[in-house]
Amino acid sequence: MFKYIVKRLFYAFLTLLALTTLTFFMMRLLPGDPFIGEKAIPETTLKALNAKYGLDKPVYVQLWMYIKGVFQGDLGLSIHYNRPVNDIIAQAFPYSFDLGIRSLIFATVMGVLLGIVAAVKRGTKWDTVTMFIAIVGVSVPGFIIGALLQYFLGLKLFQLTGIRFFPITGWNSFASKLLPAFALSFGSLATISRLMRTSMLDVLGQDYIKTAKSKGLSQKKIIWKHAVRNAIMPVITVLGPIAAAVLTGAFVVENIFAVPGMGKFFVLSIQTQDYTMISGTTLFYGAFLVIANLIVDIAYGFIDPRVKLTDAKE
Amino acid sequence: MSKIDQSQFEWIGANVSDAESIKRPSTTYWKDAMHRLKKNKAAMVCLFFIVFIILMSVIVPWVSPYTISEQHLTHTDASMFFKDSTDGHMHIFGTDTLGRDIFTRIWAGGRVSLFIAFSAVFINFIIGVIYGGISGYIGGAVDNVLMRIIEIINGIPYLIIVVLLMMVLPPGPTTMIIAYATVGWTGMARLVRGQIMSLKQQDYVIAAKVMGAKPSRIIGRHLLPNTLSVVIVNLTLAIPSAIFTEAFLSYIGLGVPVPLASWGVLANDGSRVFQMYPSQLIIPAICISITMLSFNLLGDGLRDALDPKLRR
Numbered sequence: 001m002f003k004y005i006v007k008r009l010f011y012a013f014l015t016l017l018a019l020t021t022l023t024f025f026m027m028r029l030l031p032g033d034p035f036i037g038e039k040a041i042p043e044t045t046l047k048a049l050n051a052k053y054g055l056d057k058p059v060y061v062q063l064w065m066y067i068k069g070v071f072q073g074d075l076g077l078s079i080h081y082n083r084p085v086n087d088i089i090a091q092a093f094p095y096s097f098d099l100g101i102r103s104l105i106f107a108t109v110m111g112v113l114l115g116i117v118a119a120v121k122r123g124t125k126w127d128t129v130t131m132f133i134a135i136v137g138v139s140v141p142g143f144i145i146g147a148l149l150q151y152f153l154g155l156k157l158f159q160l161t162g163i164r165f166f167p168i169t170g171w172n173s174f175a176s177k178l179l180p181a182f183a184l185s186f187g188s189l190a191t192i193s194r195l196m197r198t199s200m201l202d203v204l205g206q207d208y209i210k211t212a213k214s215k216g217l218s219q220k221k222i223i224w225k226h227a228v229r230n231a232i233m234p235v236i237t238v239l240g241p242i243a244a245a246v247l248t249g250a251f252v253v254e255n256i257f258a259v260p261g262m263g264k265f266f267v268l269s270i271q272t273q274d275y276t277m278i279s280g281t282t283l284f285y286g287a288f289l290v291i292a293n294l295i296v297d298i299a300y301g302f303i304d305p306r307v308k309l310t311d312a313k314e
Numbered sequence: 315m316s317k318i319d320q321s322q323f324e325w326i327g328a329n330v331s332d333a334e335s336i337k338r339p340s341t342t343y344w345k346d347a348m349h350r351l352k353k354n355k356a357a358m359v360c361l362f363f364i365v366f367i368i369l370m371s372v373i374v375p376w377v378s379p380y381t382i383s384e385q386h387l388t389h390t391d392a393s394m395f396f397k398d399s400t401d402g403h404m405h406i407f408g409t410d411t412l413g414r415d416i417f418t419r420i421w422a423g424g425r426v427s428l429f430i431a432f433s434a435v436f437i438n439f440i441i442g443v444i445y446g447g448i449s450g451y452i453g454g455a456v457d458n459v460l461m462r463i464i465e466i467i468n469g470i471p472y473l474i475i476v477v478l479l480m481m482v483l484p485p486g487p488t489t490m491i492i493a494y495a496t497v498g499w500t501g502m503a504r505l506v507r508g509q510i511m512s513l514k515q516q517d518y519v520i521a522a523k524v525m526g527a528k529p530s531r532i533i534g535r536h537l538l539p540n541t542l543s544v545v546i547v548n549l550t551l552a553i554p555s556a557i558f559t560e561a562f563l564s565y566i567g568l569g570v571p572v573p574l575a576s577w578g579v580l581a582n583d584g585s586r587v588f589q590m591y592p593s594q595l596i597i598p599a600i601c602i603s604i605t606m607l608s609f610n611l612l613g614d615g616l617r618d619a620l621d622p623k624l625r626r
Contacts, residue, residue, distance in 0.1 A: 011462075015469030022470075022478065029482045135614075139607035141558050143565050144599040147585055151592055244471040252565050256585070267566045270477070278481060282474050289471050 004301050012294045017067070019286040023279045024066045028059075075280035080272045085280030088265055093284075095171055096254065096261035100246050102177060103185035107242065111189045112228075112235060115196020119204060119231075120223060130193060137190025143252040146183035150256060153179060169258035180257040184249050188242045192235055200231040236300055240293035247285060347543075350619040357615025360608035367605055371424035379403045380415035382422045383573035387413050391591050407597050411587055416580075416594065420601060423575035428605075430490050430576070431556035435549055437495035442502025443538065443545065449503065450510030451533055457507070464500045472497040476559065480568040487570055494559055498552070505548055509541040543620035550613035554606035561602050577602045 041049070050056045057065075069076075075085040118130040154168035167176040203209065204227055212222045254263030262281060269277035341349070351357055375382070380403070389396060389405075390413040396405045407416035449460040476493045483489040513519065514537065522532050557577070563569055564578025565585075577598045584595030 011465060011469065015466050018466050019470050022475070026478045026482050135607065135610055136603075139554060139610050140599075140603045141561055141606075143562070143585075144581065144595075144603060147588055147595055147599070151588060155589065244473075248471060248473040248562075252562065255566075270481070271567045273481075275481070278477070282478055285474055286470050290469055293469060 001301065005298055008294055008297045008301075012290050015290050016071075016287055019290075020067050020070050020283065021063065023283055024063050027275060027279055070283055075283060076276040078269070078274055078277040078280070080269065080274035080277060085277055088277070089262065089281065089284055092260060092262045092265055095259055096247070096250055096263060099171075099177070099180055099184065099254070099259055099261060100243070100250060102181040103188070103246050103250075104239075104243060106181060107185035107188035107192060107246070108235070108239070110185075111192025112196050112232065114189070114193035115200055115235075116223065116228060116231075118193065118197040119200030122201065127197075131197070134190040134194045134197075137186045138194070140186075142183055142187055142249045143256060145186050146180065146253045146256040149179045149183055171257075171259045171261075176257075180253050180259055183256070184246055184253045187249065188245055191238065191242065191245075195234055195238060196231065199234045200227060203227045203231040206230075233300075233304055236296065236303065240289070240296040243292045243296075244289045247289065347619045351615055354615040354618065357612050357619075360612040360615070363604060363608040364612065367424060367601070367608075368428065371421050371428055374421035375418060375425060378415070378418040378421075380418045382419050382575050383414065385413040386415070389413065391587065391594075393591075393593070408591075408593060410583060410594055416597060419575040419580060420577075420597060423577045423580050423598070424601060424605075426487055426570055426574060426576040427557055427560050427578065427602075430487050430494070430560050431553050433491045434494040434498060434556045434559075435552045437491065438499040438502050438552060439545070439549055441495070441499040443506050443541075445499065446503035446506025446508075447510055447533060447538065450507035451514065451529070451537070453511070461504075461507070464503060467497060467500055470497075473559070473562065476563065477566075477568065480563060485568070485571045487574075487576075490560060490563065490570070493563075494556055498556070502545070502548060502552070505544060506541055509544055510537050513537050513540055547613055547617045547620060550609055550616055554609045557602060557606055557609075 047056070055062070073086065075089070077083070078085050078088060081088060114130045114133065118127045118134075121127055149166075150168055153166050157166070158164050165175065166179050167173065169176075171177065171180075209222060209226060212226050217226075250259075250261065251263040251266055253259070254261045255267055258264075262285075265277065266281050268274075269281065386392075386398070386405075386409055389398065390409055391411055392405055392409040392413075396408050397403075398405065405415050405417060407420060410416055410419070445460065449457045475497050479493040479496060480489060483492065510533075514532075519532060519536055522536055527535075560569075560576060561578035561581060564576055565582045567582070569579045569582065570576050580598035581595060581602065584591075584598055588595045
């Protein structure tokens with residue numbers, strides 16, 4: 001187990017290093033110079049400025065300085081807001097995290113339940129309906145679902161009934177969190193339910209389920225005690241990628257519903273070409289997801305001991 | 315009951331060649347798969363939609379009386395089926411805020427979106443098959459290193475890499491293809507590697523080796539053709555993901571430059587005036603969704619057809 005965790009940690013570290021290096025070279029490839037645009041700067045001042053920011057040093061030294069800065073948590077100053085990127089993240093991320101966690105929980109719980117229903121009632125109209133929802137969820141991008149929900153449930157329903165069930169924008173009351181969370185979770189929900197159904201069907205065909213049936217256990221006990229516990233494994237492995245999908249999906253969903261989270265800043269920074277903000281948020285997202293993946297991997301190792309065995313064999 | 319006399323029967327003897335004769339036409343694996351696919355109604359409907367969308371994207375921008383950037387300032391934000399009284403043409407999907415014909419833009423946008431999706435997936439296919447093929451066939455230390463590289467690339471969410479790349483490269487469809495292809499090939503490479511690894515243990519590969527076949531022949535003749543069914547299914551399912559990426563990037567402002575249209579750009583434009591003119595968002599949204607849905611369902615259908623064992 002220890003070896004497995006160390007190995008995972010090592011990969012997470014390598015991934016972060018790769019991401020930081022990539023970001024550094026991307027920033028260097030961008031056209032322009034930080035001191036262009038000011039009035040003609042005297043040669044000596046330019047030299048002093050370059051020396052101050054370390055721009056006169058060779059590239060590998062600059063890379064090293066950059067990596068050191070990033071690993072110490074310094075993401076630089078936003079050009080557009082003229083505030084440290086760290087501050088902006090600290091202020092905006094809690095909203096995104098709130099939205100993301102709600103979506104993730106909703107997607108996982110509903111996805112697993114739908115998958116179970118579809119597998120147990122395989123071939124009936126339950127199965128058809130569930131799998132239809134799933135395929136639609138995979139095929140319709142979150143921003144479209146968000147816009148449609150906003151229009152029909154937020155605006156039209158209000159115009160029809162005169163009661164505001166769902167506020168169109170904002171992030172304060174519980175009702176205002178429902179639509180964005182649903183829009184964000186729909187795609188992941190679909191993925192999870194499809195996965196759960198396949199895995200559940202697989203488990204239901206196993207011999208120990210037959211044994212449990214012939215012992216005379218109730219259907220309820222067979223499903224919850226014997227089938228679901230084994231079938232849920234693949235769902236746990238995809239939670240890392242699902243978290244990534246939810247976070248990146250939040251870029252647009254937050255924009256649609258005017259949630260004051262990071263997605264809004266991220267999209268805005270792309271539109272205003274605020275390079276430090278983009279690289280800063282990218283690194284932050286990257287690190288967050290690498291850590292999320294790491295947690296999922298380690299948790300999986302604990303839940304399913306077979307993982308590290310197969311891992312050691314290869 | 316009357317007795318049946320033995321003379322009523324005639325002994326015709328055993329006809330071996332007739333008993334063993336093949337009455338059904340001989341069929342190949344692919345013919346058989348096609349036959350199964352044709353029986354899948356949902357997949358056939360999707361195939362029809364895909365062909366329809368491709369044809370419309372190719373034809374409409376040619377024959378349309380309007381161009382994608384032509385503005386009609388007398389009737390901006392026109393509703394659907396608006397008839398232009400000055401030249402007698404109809405704006406089937408109306409016009410947008412700048413007075414451009416949406417019908418023309420939708421299909422011209424379809425061209426761009428589908429071109430991006432197909433090219434990106436094709437590049438993924440080439441890189442993935444070569445990378446996965448090498449990794450799976452050689453195995454050992456090479457495989458270990460190649461797979462660790464993939465693991466690291468996969469650790470970073472691909473949309474984030476794509477956004478970073480899009481910032482550096484000049485905007486345009488080519489950039490989008492490059493950005494998607496840079497990170498999109500890993501799934502294909504893993505898939506091909508897994509297939510090759512299990513296939514190379516098969517007896518017929520060992521037989522080919524014993525008979526002195528060169529590695530290039532074994533890979534090209536025995537291994538790759540057998541991975542084809544899995545690869546085709548994966549390609550079909552990768553296209554909706556590429557379409558989604560294009561739409562997503564356009565939506566956050568990294569799309570193809572104006573006046574070019576793509577479905578993502580159109581959805582983004584439409585979302586700005588959504589509250590007043592919902593059709594301007596809903597039309598591109600339907601195009602994106604129908605296309606993604608069709609490819610997804612066709613991919614499922616192909617999987618069932620090509621590998622009936624997996625059918626649930």
